[in-house]
Amino acid sequence: MAHKGYDEGCLAAHALDLIGDRWALLVIRELMLGPKRFGLIKAGLPGIASNILTRRLADLEANGLVERRALTPPVAALAYGLTPAGLDTRPVIDALCRWGLRQPGHDPRKFISPTGLMLSMAVMVRPVAVRAEAAFALGAESFETRLGPDGFSARPGPGDALPLRFAGSGNTLAAAVYGSAPLRAHLAAGRVHLTGDPAAAQRFLDAFSLAPKTAA
Template sequence: MAENRKTYGEGCIAAHALDLIGDRWALLVVRELMLGPKRFGALRAGLPGVATNILTRRLEDLERVGIVRRRSLPAPASAPAYELAASGLALAPVLRELCRWGAAMPGHDPGLPISPTALMLSMEAMIRPAGRFTAGFEMAGEAFALTADASGLQIRRSDAGTGEMSFAGHPNDMASAIYGPAPLADVVASGRIRFTGDLGRGQAFVDLFRLRHPVPAGEDA
């Protein structure tokens, strides 16, 4: 680690982990790369609140400690990009548990921006498995193929239109369709998202995902 990096200066292994990923934006950079490599501009789009110089610094820091590495995307992109090394991919359970913990805490504002990748990872964390569904999602120029089954939710980047049903729209509108109280048919009728497939199956799929409600002090979940 570079000498000018901040450190907690403790032998605690949790403190050591935070020395590596505890800087502001670092873990969110990891989040944006969790489903595959991205170019700098795509990372910036997924993190609208970060300044360009801060993003550059975080990528350099994460690359220095072996969490992120650079690679060249295949044609037709043929451009440099960033991807997670094995140690970065190993943070997937950490992100899932942060989603679950955060969903149980008060104060979450669903109106703030959410990236397509962030929504996908939140769905992976919040699913209650039941039955088998396949679905395609398209948001902000990114497309994903989802398979839900008894083991949970599997997500991969894909072409649009993959699966028995497909969803398309702005990420925040999509989050509202997945987690909001309105029936899927009403959200589709309002024009906020586009849906193709059987609406009954679509509603059953959406019903797999529920944000956990805050637990009052002194009560068990």
């Protein structure tokens, strides 16, 4: 059930009235990089029941954070996307990632959604001098990504023309991005697949680390 609100004038309480229900912020997370159909949102949140997801989407729509959109052909279907106010929660999600990194108990073996991985990479990146591009194919979702002096960005797309293409699940690619084993070990074990130059791919992944960042 949705909470009834905090009945306070505090701005933090007001924000929690809008996004503080269980799953609400994770639903927003799944839409942060672009609109999705109901089933794809559900795939990124395997622990949520369909009726709860329906309710959260309705609540977020009522609060002006989510809107329904018609996808253009060849996929003529209803999707959900974030409004400008919904997109403005990105710094909140980024801050939660940074804060969670410093807290004990994180278990990277638990499910990691494709979008969750892309958002974490944008937070855990070490900007590099040379620009690079790579595609990430994670089951039903694919992303075109760019790395450079301004950090890391991702958007939905097949990335067929990009020089590097990583393929795997959210968890196997997270292990390749953040783990201590080199990329060649993941490739040899068949956990990750790569199209492109392995040395360039390793350099791309070396820009990311779960080591806590020190504030400038």
